[in-house]
Amino acid sequence: MSNPYTLVFGQPPLEVVERTAQAERIVSDFCQERPSNYLNLVTGIRGCGKTVFITQIAHRLREKPEWIVVDLNAQRDLLYSLAAKLASHQTLSQWFQEAEINLQAFGVNVGLKKAPAATDIEDVLIRMLRSIQKHHLRVLVTIDEATNSREIRAFASAYQIFIREGLPVFLLMTGLYHQIERLRNAEGMTFLERAPRTVLAPLSFIPMVRKYMETLKISEEKATRLAKATKGYAFAFQTVGYFCWEYPENENEAMSRARDYLSEFAYQKIWSELSKNDRDVVLAVQRVPSGEISGIRSILGWTSNQFNPYRDRLLKTGVLMSPQSGYVSLALPWFGEVAVNFEEINNA
Numbered sequence: 001m002s003n004p005y006t007l008v009f010g011q012p013p014l015e016v017v018e019r020t021a022q023a024e025r026i027v028s029d030f031c032q033e034r035p036s037n038y039l040n041l042v043t044g045i046r047g048c049g050k051t052v053f054i055t056q057i058a059h060r061l062r063e064k065p066e067w068i069v070v071d072l073n074a075q076r077d078l079l080y081s082l083a084a085k086l087a088s089h090q091t092l093s094q095w096f097q098e099a100e101i102n103l104q105a106f107g108v109n110v111g112l113k114k115a116p117a118a119t120d121i122e123d124v125l126i127r128m129l130r131s132i133q134k135h136h137l138r139v140l141v142t143i144d145e146a147t148n149s150r151e152i153r154a155f156a157s158a159y160q161i162f163i164r165e166g167l168p169v170f171l172l173m174t175g176l177y178h179q180i181e182r183l184r185n186a187e188g189m190t191f192l193e194r195a196p197r198t199v200l201a202p203l204s205f206i207p208m209v210r211k212y213m214e215t216l217k218i219s220e221e222k223a224t225r226l227a228k229a230t231k232g233y234a235f236a237f238q239t240v241g242y243f244c245w246e247y248p249e250n251e252n253e254a255m256s257r258a259r260d261y262l263s264e265f266a267y268q269k270i271w272s273e274l275s276k277n278d279r280d281v282v283l284a285v286q287r288v289p290s291g292e293i294s295g296i297r298s299i300l301g302w303t304s305n306q307f308n309p310y311r312d313r314l315l316k317t318g319v320l321m322s323p324q325s326g327y328v329s330l331a332l333p334w335f336g337e338v339a340v341n342f343e344e345i346n347n348a
């Protein structure tokens with residue numbers, strides 16, 4: 001049997017730890033007869049499992065006959081892509097023809113003489129969505145890795161109109177915390193401020209232990225140790241599983257390879273996106289094993305007022321976690337020691 005764990009990002013892994021509660025909340029919100037939420041912004045640090053999470057929700061809704069799921073590429077012209085994908089859907093394109101929506105602009109030759117060629121893409125989409133609504137279907141649009149780009153802003157402002165028109169179009173969008181913040185603060189995007197958000201929680205502990213026991217054929221004690229080491233970080237769950245499979249007799253070797261892999265393929269990038277002060281906070285947290293904030297502040301020589309904004313942002317981005325009030329710790333496994341290495345290399 002080959003290694004059941006994967007080191008590849010974004011790929012639905014063989015061994016999935018379900019995020020049942022968070023997924024269920026979105027699915028049941030979207031499936032309500034009169035939904036009060038039409039969109040959800042999913043955030044979390046790199047490698048925490050955003051792509052896998054929305055892929056799974058998309059998969060669940062795709063299985064229901066009343067849903068049409070469209071995955072859009074954040075780099076493209078999103079409105080055009082949405083219209084083109086809907087137009088190329090066999091059943092829908094028939095309905096669109098009946099509704100006399102001219103689809104020639106999307107490469108669909110409908111042989112309609114009387115409908116004028118569509119010029120305003122928003123109008124076309126509104127007509128398409130009305131036709132979909134008439135047949136009691138719903139559309140889910142997923143956009144992975146959203147940023148504050150022109151394409152996303154154009155899509156979001158049209159989307160706002162679709163919702164205002166009462167059209168059955170739902171939006172599930174992922175992004176890193178700071179990217180989603182920038183988007184929400186952009187002009188005309190105030191409706192996103194009220195949008196429900198899902199901050200992906202760490203993977204659940206007991207299912208992780210169970211997966212490790214089953215796949216690696218190891219004792220509960222060892223599986224518990226491995227699961228604890230991952231801190232519920234999805235990428236670490238895969239990496240630790242992968243190297244423990246490759247080195248079944250040598251736990252130390254497996255863990256050190258897992259740490260090096262995380263460092264190279266996730267932490268370097270995360271570190272490069274932190275400001276100098278953010279980095280100083282991370283290094284100070286690493287030096288205070290208890291995580292007591294007063295100790296961390298005294299290393300930094302900062303007042304509470306200076307410290308709090310950094311703590312808040314690092315908590316939101318998923319670099320820190322707060323086990324209890326007055327304490328913080330690093331949310332990612334081995335991140336502190338890897339950060340110390342990065343800093344040494346920087347200063348060398």
Ligand SMILES: Nc1ncnc2c1ncn2[C@@H]1O[C@H](COP(=O)(O)OP(=O)(O)OP(=O)(O)O)[C@@H](O)[C@H]1O
Nearest residue numbers: 009010013016017046047048049050051052234235
């Ligand atoms: N629920 C899960 N259970 C087990 N492994 C998971 C789960 N979700 C994600 N993974 C694994 O974690 C890794 C990262 O997942 P994913 O690519 O979805 O993260 P991401 O948040 O989209 O990262 P990025 O911000 O870089 O796009 C992948 O190897 C994936 O297989």
Ligand SMILES: [Mg+2]
Nearest residue numbers: 010050051144
């Ligand atoms: Mg992703």
